[in-house]
Every structure is written in structure tokens, then in C-alpha cells.
Amino acid sequence: MANEPxxxxxxxxxxxxxxxxxxxxxTHVSRHLQREFGLSASDFEILVNLSEAPTGRMxxxxxxxxxxxxxxxxxxxxTRMEKRGLIAKVACDARYPEIVITDQGMEAIKACAPAHAxxxxxxxxxxxxxxxxxxxGEAGAEVATAVEKHRQTTCPPDVRGEC
Amino acid sequence: MANEPxxxxxxxxxxxxxxxxxxxxxTHVSRHLQREFGLSASDFEILVNLSEAPTGRMxxxxxxxxxxxxxxxxxxxxTRMEKRGLIAKVACDARYPEIVITDQGMEAIKACAPAHAxxxxxxxxxxxxxxxxxxxGEAGAEVATAVEKHRQTTCPPDVRGEC
DNA sequence: CACAAAAGGTTGATGCGTCAACTGCGCCTA
DNA sequence: TAGGCGCAGTTGACGCATCAACCTTTTGTG
Numbered sequence: 001m002a003n004e005p006x007x008x009x010x011x012x013x014x015x016x017x018x019x020x021x022x023x024x025x026x027t028h029v030s031r032h033l034q035r036e037f038g039l040s041a042s043d044f045e046i047l048v049n050l051s052e053a054p055t056g057r058m059x060x061x062x063x064x065x066x067x068x069x070x071x072x073x074x075x076x077x078x079t080r081m082e083k084r085g086l087i088a089k090v091a092c093d094a095r096y097p098e099i100v101i102t103d104q105g106m107e108a109i110k111a112c113a114p115a116h117a118x119x120x121x122x123x124x125x126x127x128x129x130x131x132x133x134x135x136x137g138e139a140g141a142e143v144a145t146a147v148e149k150h151r152q153t154t155c156p157p158d159v160r161g162e163c
Numbered sequence: 164m165a166n167e168p169x170x171x172x173x174x175x176x177x178x179x180x181x182x183x184x185x186x187x188x189x190t191h192v193s194r195h196l197q198r199e200f201g202l203s204a205s206d207f208e209i210l211v212n213l214s215e216a217p218t219g220r221m222x223x224x225x226x227x228x229x230x231x232x233x234x235x236x237x238x239x240x241x242t243r244m245e246k247r248g249l250i251a252k253v254a255c256d257a258r259y260p261e262i263v264i265t266d267q268g269m270e271a272i273k274a275c276a277p278a279h280a281x282x283x284x285x286x287x288x289x290x291x292x293x294x295x296x297x298x299x300g301e302a303g304a305e306v307a308t309a310v311e312k313h314r315q316t317t318c319p320p321d322v323r324g325e326c
Numbered sequence: 327c328a329c330a331a332a333a334g335g336t337t338g339a340t341g342c343g344t345c346a347a348c349t350g351c352g353c354c355t356a
Numbered sequence: 357t358a359g360g361c362g363c364a365g366t367t368g369a370c371g372c373a374t375c376a377a378c379c380t381t382t383t384g385t386g
Binding site for chain 2: 007008010011013014015016017018019020021022023024025027028032068117119120121122123124125126127128130132133134135136137138139140141142143144145146147148150151154
Binding site: 197222223224227234235237238239242258259260 | 363364365366367374
């Protein structure tokens with residue numbers, strides 16, 4: 001069956017090599033987190049944000065900005081995390097609850113963060129070196145900007161929240 | 164709350180910038196695919212592989228190698244795609260069925276491939292340029308190798324299939 | 327004041343991904 | 357030829373992600 005020349009061959013090869021890498025890295029890292037510490041990548045992301053917040057508490061909305069999750073995904077996931085005792089919802093202004101990291105949640109992230117960081121360091125930083133990692137970060141920022149711009153031009157102007 | 168210096172600041176910033184970019188790009192692209200053509204990123208991946216196969220048919224196992232999916236995920240997804248008429252399973256050697264792309268599946272991918280490629284081109288290639296994309300591909304290959312190596316050293320030697 | 331609109335969040339339905347357990351066929355070795 | 361092993365694939369249960377609909381409190385606006 002025909003293989004359309006969507007890109008030049010070398011470009012396409014590079015892109016696919018990149019895609020493969022990311023898939024391998026992501027599944028390997030998140031499996032590691034799950035196996036060794038019982039946390040999913042999503043759990044980890046939430047806990048990192050909360051544990052770095054000056055007060056240890058954030059609104060769901062802020063977490064949403066930080067993680068770029070949909071609000072319903074956030075709500076569902078926070079509910080599950082609350083059930084597991086990793087976070088708690090506390091009512092403050094009688095409207096929007098604040099999300100607090102519990103002691104147990106704090107323990108969990110303190111337990112896994114060093115190993116997680118070490119893994120990323122080993123797999124990415126040690127492989128690429130600081131210099132190329134920083135180039136990667138810059139490239140990432142540029143692409144992110146392009147995506148944001150594209151998102152604004154393609155989404156119907158009356159659709160705010162998502163899309 | 165304390166922010167442990169898992170990385171140097173600039174390294175961490177670069178890594179996070181990269182993570183953010185990828186999340187934005189991935190959700191934007193897959194939403195585009197879903198909205199405009201009714202295909203998920205997973206559907207697309209399967210159809211690309213099948214449509215590029217010389218005979219238009221592959222064993223589930225081969226698809227698994229190409230996509231790096233677990234076999235059960237593959238099985239579930241192929242079942243769903245079959246129900247939607249995008250692929251078919253044909254019994255050949257009375258043991259393992261072959262997966263064939265249907266006419267409808269072929270139409271679907273032909274319809275969306277150009278737009279998808281154009282989007283990636285616009286967001287990634289045009290932003291980075293060929294040269295940096297190729298560097299990215301090389302970096303990807305190196306990291307992928309590191310991940311593979313790590314996977315072999317950390318997985319219990321009696322666990323074959325996955326992990 | 328009354329009504330509308332918006333922002334932040336929740337809910338339920340549905341499809342997807344993962345894990346563990348199982349099936350069925352072929353191969354090997356005794 | 358029988359028993360065991362392993363590979364390719366399926367199944368079911370469960371947790372996660374997404375979409376659309378909804379609820380509640382606040383903010384205009386006539």
C-alpha cells in the first residue's frame with residue numbers, strides 16, 4: 001500500500017524516532033512509579049504541584065492550570081485521591097473547596113520523588129547532557145507557543161474553557 | 164513547602180517546559196483528529212501501520228511491535244475497530260487471525276492523513292526547522308536506547324513479555 | 327428587583343488502558 | 357504418544373479520561 005510522502009524521508013524518520021522514544025520513556029517511567037510506589041503519573045503530578053505550593057493547598061482550578069487537565073478529569077481524579085487519603089478537600093469560602101495535601105500524600109511523594117528524579121536524570125539528562133536538554137526545553141517552548149496560537153485560530157471564538 | 168533540588172534549576176525548567184509542550188501538542192493534535200475525522204490517535208496509529216504494510220494486512224503481534232502496545236490493549240482496540248468497520252480479522256492459518264484494513268478504514272485514513280501531517284508540519288517542523296527536528300530525532304534515539312537498556316537491567320529476568 | 331450569563335465544580339455515561347487469569351494451538355522431550 | 361511448556365491472543369474487572377449535562381454562586385444589566 002502506498003506510503004504518501006507526508007514529509008521528507010529523513011524528517012519523517014526523525015519524527016517517528018522521537019515518537020517511539022517518548023512512548024517508551026513514558027510507559028517505563030509511569031510503570032516504575034506504579035510498581036514501586038503505587039502512584040500513577042497523574043497522582044504524582046497532582047502531588048508535586050500541591051507539595052510545591054507555598055501553603056500546601058490549592059484550588060482545583062489552579063491545579064487545572066498547572067496540569068492542563070480538563071476540569072471534569074480533575075474532579076474525578078481528586079475524588080479518587082481523596083478516597084485513598086492522599087489529599088483532602090476543605091471548604092473555605094463556602095463555594096469552592098480547597099485541595100490540601102495530607103500527611104499521607106506528603107509521605108508518598110517524599111518517598112518516590114528522589115527515585116523518580118533519579119530515573120529521569122539517568123535516562124534523559126545523563127543521555128543528552130545539560131546542553132542538549134536545555135535546547136530541548138527551548139524547542140519545547142517554541143512548539144508550545146505554536147500550539148497555543150494554532151488553538152486560538154482554529155477554535156470557534158465562543159468556545160472558551162476547552163478546545 | 165520545600166522544593167527539593169532534584170535537578171539544577173535550569174535543567175528542571177527545561178524539562179518542565181518540554182513536558183508542557185508535549186501535553187499541549189498531544190491533546191491538541193488528538194482532539195483535532197477526533198473532531199474533524201472521528202478517529203482517535205490510537206485508531207490512527209493502527210490504520211497508518213496497516214495502510215503502510217505491503218499487503219495491507221498484519222498479524223496483531225506485528226502491530227504490537229510497531230506500536231509498542233500491550234497485547235491486551237491491542238486485542239480490545241482491534242475488537243472495537245472491527246465493530247466500527249475500520250478493520251477486519253480474517254482467519255488464515257487456523258490459529259492466529261490476520262488484521263486487514265477495510266475499504267472504509269482505508270478511506271478514513273486517506274481522508275485524515277494529509278490534514279494530520281499538515282498539522283504536525285505546521286506545529287513542529289515549521290517551528291523547529293528540519294535541522295533541529297533531526298537533532299530531536301537523534302536525541303530521541305539515544306534516549307530510547309537508554310530506556311531499553313534500563314528496562315532490561317531492572318526487570319526481573321523471568322518476566323518476558325512486558326515490563 | 328428580576329433575569330441572564332458566566333465561572334468553578336460535580337455527575338453519569340461511555341469508551342479506553344491495564345492487569346491478571348485463561349484458552350488454544352504447536353513444539354519439545356521423554 | 358503423552359505430558360509439559362510457551363507463545364499469541366482473548367476475556368473480565370477495574371480504574372482512568374472524555375464528553376455533555378447539570379448545579380450553585382457570583383456578576384452584570386435592564
